Amino acid sequence: MAFQNLVEIRNLAFSYHQRPIFHELNLALPRGRVVAIMGGSGSGKTTLLRLIGGQLKPTRGEVQVDGYVVNRLSMAELYRLRRRIGMLFQFGALFTDLSVFDNVAFPLREHTDLPESMIHDLVLMKLQAVGLRGARDLMPSELSGGMARRVALARAIALDPMLILYDEPFTGLDPISLGVIGDLIRRLNDALGATSVVVTHDIQESLHIVDYVYLLSGGRVIAQGTPDEIRASSDPFVDQFIHARKDGPVAFHYPALDYGQDLLEGRA
Numbered sequence: 001m002a003f004q005n006l007v008e009i010r011n012l013a014f015s016y017h018q019r020p021i022f023h024e025l026n027l028a029l030p031r032g033r034v035v036a037i038m039g040g041s042g043s044g045k046t047t048l049l050r051l052i053g054g055q056l057k058p059t060r061g062e063v064q065v066d067g068y069v070v071n072r073l074s075m076a077e078l079y080r081l082r083r084r085i086g087m088l089f090q091f092g093a094l095f096t097d098l099s100v101f102d103n104v105a106f107p108l109r110e111h112t113d114l115p116e117s118m119i120h121d122l123v124l125m126k127l128q129a130v131g132l133r134g135a136r137d138l139m140p141s142e143l144s145g146g147m148a149r150r151v152a153l154a155r156a157i158a159l160d161p162m163l164i165l166y167d168e169p170f171t172g173l174d175p176i177s178l179g180v181i182g183d184l185i186r187r188l189n190d191a192l193g194a195t196s197v198v199v200t201h202d203i204q205e206s207l208h209i210v211d212y213v214y215l216l217s218g219g220r221v222i223a224q225g226t227p228d229e230i231r232a233s234s235d236p237f238v239d240q241f242i243h244a245r246k247d248g249p250v251a252f253h254y255p256a257l258d259y260g261q262d263l264l265e266g267r268a
């Protein structure tokens, strides 16, 4: 049975030890879409990706991916599901002792019994898709930051995932490489018929490439909409976020004791 939403998160709560991160999180990722998850530092964006990938379990509520409740799967079932999820984590670290070709071949060799001749063709197809077929014999140390990110992207899609999770895919890139990666995220999603989730601080770039945005704060979704709706929003939080304003509903300080009291207690 095909579910309209590839990912659904319902009434989710999650804490790290005693520290609550999400209280009542609800969100849905429709099939075929590219969705951005944004929010201030520490709002739980990476945690959310890890809940979707089943690396973390919610304390309440559920995470459903392709109809499976991720937090109730056995290890074997979770492993099978994860094979259909591509992940590109911050800086998308490559294996430094493997060539570009072998980096992209890695998941195919790990997770399939395909013959080397077929792996060869699949790797070249993925490298062609990111424009780096000609760089197949280079080592990671010979790549620019933008090229390395593209190789990581080719590796993330090696198994033709149904869902691709990107954690800060634009971090540390120059503006041209950033545009190239943004464009690839969109094009690869559409070419694969996949669904993509992009956790990012890069608001302007992501508003160009995504279909929908969720803004997280205080453990829940506080705004959502299409890029046009987000741009036009008069919500003070959205305004602060979109225009990168220092002052607004999001406080600069992590919650702390009163400053004066804190200083006095230090002396006591």
Ligand SMILES: Nc1ncnc2c1ncn2[C@@H]1O[C@H](COP(=O)(O)OP(=O)(O)OP(=O)(O)O)[C@@H](O)[C@H]1O
Pocket (backbone or CB within 6 Å): 016, 021, 039, 040, 041, 042, 043, 044, 045, 046, 047, 048
């Ligand atoms: N393994 C962990 N154990 C305890 N606390 C954690 C752990 N990982 C993250 N946290 C805390 O949970 C909160 C959410 O972290 P998370 O990395 O999900 O935020 P984020 O929105 O991705 O932040 P950033 O944009 O800065 O990367 C942070 O306050 C962080 O300190």
